[in-house]
Amino acid sequence: MKSRTSIGITPTQRLAMSGALQSVLRVLRMDAEALAAFLEEQAAEIPALTLRPAVVPLGDWLPRWSGLGLGDTGQAAEMPQAEPSLFAHVTAALPGLVPQLADQQIALALTEALEPTGWLGRDLAGVAAELAVPVSRVAAVLQQMQKIEPAGLFARDLAECLRLQAVDAGVLDGVMAVLLDNLALVAKADWPRLAGLAGCSVAEIQQGFAVLRGFNPKPGTAFSAVASPLREPDLLARKTPVGWSVELNRSSLPTLAIEETDASAPRARDVLRLIQTRNATLLLVGRAILAHQSRALDQGPTALRPLTMQALAEELSLHKSTISRVVAGTAVDTPLGSWWLRSLFSADMGGDQASAALRARLARLVAAEDKARPLSDQALAQALSGEGAAIARRTVAKYRAALNIAPAHGRRRPSG
Template sequence: MPHRQRIGVTTTQRLNLSVALQASIRILRADAAGLTRYLEEQAAENPALMLGPPPASDWLPRWDAMFQGREPPPDHAESAAPSLIAHVTDWLSRQGFTAAETRIALALAENLEPSGWLGAPLARIAAETRRPQAEVVAVLTRLQRIEPAGLFARSLAECLRLQALAEGAPDPVLLGVIDNLDLVATGDIARLARKLGVTDPAVAQAIRSIRAMNPKPGTSFDMLAAPIREPDLIARKGDMGWSVALNRSSLPSVEVAPGRGKGQGPARAVLRLVEARNATLLRVGQEILRRQQAALEEGAARLLPMTMADIAAALGLHESTISRVVAGTSVDTPRGTLWLRALFSARMGDDSAPGLSAAALRARLAELIAREDRAHPRSDEALARLLSTEGAVVARRTIAKYREMQGIPPAHRRRLRG
């Protein structure tokens, strides 16, 4: 049968993104580090786009809070998160401690704060374990090798020194600055430089290194926590309530060279995109944090149900815009650096607790486990019953799922035997 050619008409749709739209999407999705890389690429190709150093800024909120009280933590501090305890006990099981050393190590672990600092004096640990204080000191020294560096510190200076030593051969200027945190808190760089016999820029560089450290390494086990880094936003609480601002020190300054050269138009376009990104990020961040003020003050257990569709509707933006803005961006708060995305959580699936989010329930579960008697930890069934008495009807299998999501082992593995 002879082959016949046929001519037909079909319709297809194809989405072609313009260069400007691609750049807009990339900038909108970028965190501070990603946006800095993009600007450096553009400046390398276009001399009309000029980058300068970021503006100077004060200490971030977490540092402000630390400098307000640098003394060792109180004796009766809140218990550390169960995921932190699980991390420590797993490390302990692989270190070859003797039975006596294990008892001391478990007593020290029991006194960890959520910050990762040790919340009891060594004399009390020695009395509780009935061991000489010199042995407690020796075990503590071994425990302070655990990652992340800074755990089991007894003061801010010790916490920072442990982190500096973990990086290898530390800069002596950095160690000198750590030993003089009182001068760092006052911002008197010139006086500190004279005391250490070094230049002002050397002290400024050491302070920048300290800012990249984590004064509360235990908070990295918090379900909301972001890695320590330069945050995109800064949230502070003042007399008039919470305020949210861009962290200008995380980005280089951007200018367009004067003149009417070939690159001026593209450079101004990049500048407009950056300004639009910053404005959108600030609007989104302010709306998210306005709704989640209780979580900023009291932790994840106070997270309210909130979706990206809620924020999009409130701001008149598309949901995909919200998703791009919060991808990888963070906010620095007195509780630490938090992911914006982690502040979203769906409402629980039933009507037993309409104001309870799934994230808040996970946080409450973690709190209950953190405060349990570690010699007699609660089973998943017991935890489900306890949460149900608080108004959240939840099944045992849900408890198991949420526990596993947070890296918390089952009851038989949480039991500590001294």
């Protein structure tokens, strides 16, 4: 039988992003500082595009950027030496680790799932299902994210967190591997059994444990939960006789001028439309967020209401990823200080209680307690439950750890 060669046409579907769409997505994620740098690059390449210095408004405007974040009292705290937030630290490292635009969406979803401890708070299958990508692809991006310093970030459990640090320190030998694979035995200090599993002496096991104890099980706590880069906010929120007004901070951006007679004028107009789209989307999202959180603008973060990105996306007829890009690294200045837009999203704990508001109330209760008789986690849970939602003791313990607050015995101070 002779084989025959034939040519056939098979229709296939392929998703591709145009250069214009890639530019839109890139600009949507820029804060004012990054956008100003982008415009400087464009002006250098496009002769028809000229940048003019930002117009700083006159009046009693007083920046409060050093207090960026949500404090426990709602007042702007002076933090001139504050460390950057964990979210800001991670997002600053993304471009170098994840250069592909398609993978950056996965990286951003993983960043949003990062807990204050530095651990990943979602399973990879859930992220993959939400983004409609293979789990293997999410795992590959996670492997890149786990290269961000300090070692241990984006771990999915304690063993992986410590293993990442052991690899980074170059001490992942046979003894360390046995310790990491048997943390339950380590917790019991069962050195003879561990030595048997590792085929070494008890002294070698104890030496390995001494190295293990030097690792940080919560590398995310090295960062401030509320601090940020000391820079101008992107939005301004001001109280007016008819409610809250939210506008762009024009003083943080240069203005654009186009020389229409130049041959590169069409490219300059494309840049202008790109910036207009970014600004319009930022205003739309910012105003919607602050409309939901107007009570917090009046009373402070303890009055935050539950709000999710998915709910806001449905309200505005936008994709959740668009909301996520817009609020990444974006701040709003308010009379109570400058806040990250991203920090105004919070899960519903029941009774219209937001988890972020409960954390703020927890910090306030601890700050006001009698240091000679500090409140236990159970007492804190009862106090928070009395304000609306029923809060479990383990929830208080989780929030307390996220706020880097010691347990009751660690907060006790002698009276007098």
